[in-house]
Amino acid sequence: MNxxxxxxxxxxxxxxxxxxxxxxxxxxxxxxxxxxxxxxxxSVEQQIQEKIKIPIHKIAAEQPSMMFKxxxxxxxxxxxxxxxxxxxxxxxxxxxxxxxxxxxxxxxxKLVTGIGVYRKPLNAKVEWFAGNNDLVQN
Numbered sequence: 512m513n514x515x516x517x518x519x520x521x522x523x524x525x526x527x528x529x530x531x532x533x534x535x536x537x538x539x540x541x542x543x544x545x546x547x548x549x550x551x552x553x554s555v556e557q558q559i560q561e562k563i564k565i566p567i568h569k570i571a572a573e574q575p576s577m578m579f580k581x582x583x584x585x586x587x588x589x590x591x592x593x594x595x596x597x598x599x600x601x602x603x604x605x606x607x608x609x610x611x612x613x614x615x616x617x618x619x620x621k622l623v624t625g626i627g628v629y630r631k632p633l634n635a636k637v638e639w640f641a642g643n644n645d646l647v648q649n
Contacts, residue, residue, distance in 0.1 A: 512568040517603070517611065519572060521595045524555065526562065536565065543595075552598045556571060570603055572596075572611040 513536065518525035520549045521543060528537040541558040543551035575589075600611050 512541070514568045514571060515563070515603075515607075517570065517572045517599070518571065518616075519575070519596050519599045521551070521591060524599065526559075528563070528565065528567070530645055548598060551595070552602060555599060557600065557605070558601045564601045567607045570609050570611040571609065572600065572603075572615050574613040576643050580621065 513533040514529050516525075516527040516529075523540040524543065525534070526537065528600060529535055539562055541555055544554040545551040553623050564573070575592050603609065603611050
């Protein structure tokens with residue numbers, strides 16, 4: 512069983528695959544290319560097909576942020592993120608016939624580090640996750 516994890520953004524989409532043995536199979540990213548949502552969506556679909564060559568059995572996607580952050584997020588920014596997130600979810604469903612399960616970033620961090628805030632360098636967290644995550648279940 513291979514689990515695809517995705518962190519969706521309009522500029523970069525992080526992808527990770529682990530298997531039932533908790534082995535890290537892939538860490539990569541996708542850069543949506545294009546001027547319109549349709550062009551970006553088509554480029555995401557193409558890059559997913561190019562980069563992921565193994566069967567996927569579950570998909571976990573980071574929940575999009577829906578909170579305003581002073582000086583960072585406007586209603587238009589959040590709406591854009593939500594629209595693109597939905598497009599990528601649809602692409603994943605279309606490619607794998609699986610509905611992505613959403614997970615809050617803090618919950619994902621807690622699974623990897625044991626707490627909701629980063630306290631270790633990225634490589635240490637990835638190694639810990641690959642070797643110690645009990646969520647890899649059928």
